[in-house]
Amino acid sequence: MNSFINLCYLVSAVLFILGLKGMTSPKTAVRGNKLGAIGMTVAIVAALLDHNVLSYWWILIGLVIGGGIGYVWSKRVPMTSMPEMVAALNGFGGGASLLVAVASYIESQHTPLFASTPDWSIAMIASVLVGAVTLTGSFIAVGKLMGKVSDAKNVRLYKALVKLCAIVVLAGTVYFVMHPANAYLLIGVLGLICLLLGVLLVMPIGGADMPVVISLLNSYSGIAGAATGFILHNNGLIITGSLVGASGIILTGIMCKAMNRSLTNVLFGGSLAEQGGGVSKSESDAFYDGKVKQADADDLAMILDTASSVIFVPGYGLAVAQAHHATRELATLLEKRGIKVKYAIHPVAGRMPGHMNVLLAEAEVPYEQLIEMDVINPEFQQADVAIVLGANDVTNPAASDDPASPIYGMPILEVHNAKTVAVIKRSLSPGFAGIPNKLFINDNTLMVFGDAKEVQQRVIAAMNDL
Amino acid sequence: MDMLIISLTIFVLAIFVGVEIINKVPPTLHTPLMSGSNAISGIVVVGAIISAGGGEHTTALSTILGVLAVILASINIFGGFFVTNRMLQMFKKK
Structure with a gap:
């Protein structure tokens, strides 16, 4: 029976891999997701067949409550709030690993003749550590995404506290590996410190760096799962945990590269505005004074009327203004007049990897029109109009021509090469980097x-009246 | 120790498989990729089920922790798969 159950876990791991493979193209992705769901069903049925499962009631209650919450949430969440949902799910994944690790520690202490090995102890601590950090870190990230938690100012204090916690956790780990029996108090204290550590790690990270944080916490939730797999000697968990861990790390790397910053700088450098940006209001006014050309919607309509190719450049502001449907309407109107329309997507536009793509897909923009930065950049020269919608720092030419700028070296969308650039924006307020935009x-x-x-x-409306 | 070597081998090889596959995922699908990986990280539910199922070494506390873990993991599973499906359907239609 045990071999059969383990074979089932292998089947589900294979289905997960095939499911992820489906994600490599929008055409096969729906099928891939279904394969993943089938794999999960196989794994759950296999777990229920385990001889250690004596009562089904509690399991059923847990599945119904959790499944109900998850189902309703998935149907109701607006696409603009996907970053919050993914961040929260990262946290739940970490939390589940933490709980399973602690429960399995308690069980081990009630097992007669239980002999722990050093690798079991290390896996136990890793699962508690990573699980707890993911749980609280993710909820701080959710708070920041919702605008309810502001960036901590005193980065140095947080750095010092993080180091202190890390030393205590390290010492506790060494002690636990040497004396793993009846260490309830130690596990409890370490768990609490790790929960605190999650808060301390995410608090000083700037709101603009959330795509990196969410990707990293995504990876952590996988690593926590893999560590739990080492505790339970469950290869299915190890495989799945490492897949998720690898996915999160790759996305983290892509996000860091798109901001030209190292992971250490994002995690421990504080927000960009503090790192040399943060221009005062009067400096900003002096920068823009008399040099800004204003236009209104009618002017823009006339310019668009004579254009033959238009590139939309969406940013986080598009999500805030819920303007993706209006954008699609305008694009449809332009296309009807024979104007070529494309969308330029910067990798860190929005608050999570792929955020803009999902929003525009919701507004039924065909994904073929969403073009990556490296591909679209040479095309700006041929574009008649580039319409910047709520993107700021990722279009700042200072990143490529001003070595004194805090964002110097960051890859940008070369919007300035278009014949005309129309920036639709509420005011001249700075973006996340806190600097004026050239x-x-x-x-x-x-x-x-x-x-x-x-x-x-x-x-x-103006174009229809023309 | 043999068990550890086998597990480590699987762990390392699975990371390589993950890197190979994920690197081919286009940026357009990065958000569904993340919510999909949230869903499959709900696999920790198998550990939670065994803790919640009250085997011979369980205590009241470990059962409670197990049930809580089942709840959290199934939020991930159901929330993750359904929301991923919802997003992917939007990408599918033209």
């Missing part, structure tokens, strides 16, 4: 002040 004072840039959704609706 794009806004360029000769070929027009600022259209206002809410991205309303402005586009007015442009649509």
Whole structure:
């Protein structure tokens, strides 16, 4: 029976791998996701057949409660809130690993003749550590995404506290590996410190760096699962945990590269605005004074009317203004007039990897029109109009031509190469880096002040009247 | 110790498989990839089920922790798979 159960776990691991493989193309992704769900069903049925499962009631209650919450949540969450949902799910994954590790420790202490090995003890601590950090870290990240938790100012204090916690955890781990029996108090204290550590690690990270944090916590939730697999000697868990861990790490790397920052700088450097940005209001006013060209929706409609190719450049502001449907409407109108439309997607636009793509997919923009940064950049030169919607720092030419700029070296969308650039924005307020944007004072840039959704609706109305 | 070597081998090889596959996922699908991996990390439910199922060495506390873990893991499983499906359907239609 035991071999049969383990074979089932192998089957589900294979199905997960095939499921992830499906994610390599939008055409096969739906099927891939279903394969993953089948794999999970196989794993759950196998676990229920385990001879250690004597009562099904509690399991059933847990599955119904958790499944119900998850199902309702998945149906109701707006696409603009996907970063919050994924961050919270990372936290639940870590939390589940933490709970399973502690429960299995308690069981081990009630097993007669239980002999622990050093690798079991290390896996136990790893599972508690990573699980707890993921749990609280993710919820701080959710708070930041919702705008309810602000960035901590005193980065040095947090750094010092993190180091202190790390030393205590290390000492505790060494002690636990040497004396693993009846260490309830030690496990409890270490667990609490790790929960605190999660808060301390994420608090000082800037709101703009959330794509990195979410990816990293995604990876942690996988690593916590793999560690739990080492405790339970369950290869299915080890395989799945490492797949998720690898996925999160790769996304983390992509996000860091797109910001030209090292992971250490993101995690321990504080927010970009503090690292040399953070220009005062008067400096910013002096920077823009008299150099900004304003236009209104009617002007933009006339320019678009004579254009033959238009590139939309969406950023986080698009999500905030819920302007993705209006954008799609405007794009459809342009296409009807024979104008070529594309969308330029910067890897860190939005608050999580792929955030803009999901929003625009919701507004039924075909994914073929969503173009990656490296591919679209040479095309700006041929574009008549680039419409910047709520993107700021990722379009700042200072990143490529001003070595003194805090964002120097960051890959940007070369929007300034378009014949005309229309920036739809509420005000001249700075982006996350806290610096003024050189794009806004360029000769070929027009600022259209206002809410991205309303402005586009007015442009649509004006174009229909032309 | 043999068990550990086998587990470590599986762990390392699975990471390589993961890296190979994930590197081919286009940026367009990065959000569904993350919610999908949230769903499969709910696999920890198998450990939770065994703790919640009250085997011979369980205590009241370990059962409670097990049930809580089942709840959290199944939020991941159901929430993750369904929301991923919802997003992927949007990518599918033209």
